[in-house]
Amino acid sequence: MSNRVVCREASHAGSWYTASGPQLNAQLEGWLSQVQSTKRPARAIIAPHKDEFTIIPVLVGALSESKEQEFGKLFSKYLADPSNLFVVSSDFCHWGQRFRYSYYDESQGEIYRSIEHLDKMGMSIIEQLDPVSFSNYLKKYHNTICGRHPIGVLLNAITELQKNGMNMSFSFLNYAQSSQCRSWQDSSVSYAAGALTVH
16 A cells, blocks of 8 residues: 555635635634534534645545445444544535536525525534435435535444434534526535534
8 A cells, every 4th residue: 555645636726715725724723613612622524625634535436325324334433533533525516507406496586595595404404413314305406515425424423323322413614605696607616614523
């Protein structure tokens, strides 16, 4: 096994988020610092893609629900270890013609508000730590959350630990969109950052 570290070029750095690693890190640290002081250090976080982490990568591809459960059970013992931090890198909705996704709920008003409502439905389910409801949400709305499978694995790992009496909570700390879509020609990507804590 090679000890070589491979870094992926940040293809969108400087376009709708800063190209400065220190500034991006400061933003992420700021969001994480907003976790209420009554909570313990984060055990897992969901954050927009960030290229400066030194991590042991685990690539999670397209998995079935049963495989998300299987890998969740496998990773649960590592999640239970307080010396480990899981970073689940994911954007949320990729909306527009270039992403071939244009779900729109007119009752929410402008398109960007519909996207936010859609994302926040999914975020609320993640905060409930319910992998079955998250899977059902994805089946119903087909939201283009690129990290949906790693999030599913994390939720299943949490479920496994809850069976053994571990008490956890997840809170989203920030949400943003790359642009506010108002017409069918627009496009945007949504971002959310959150943290899992063990009580």
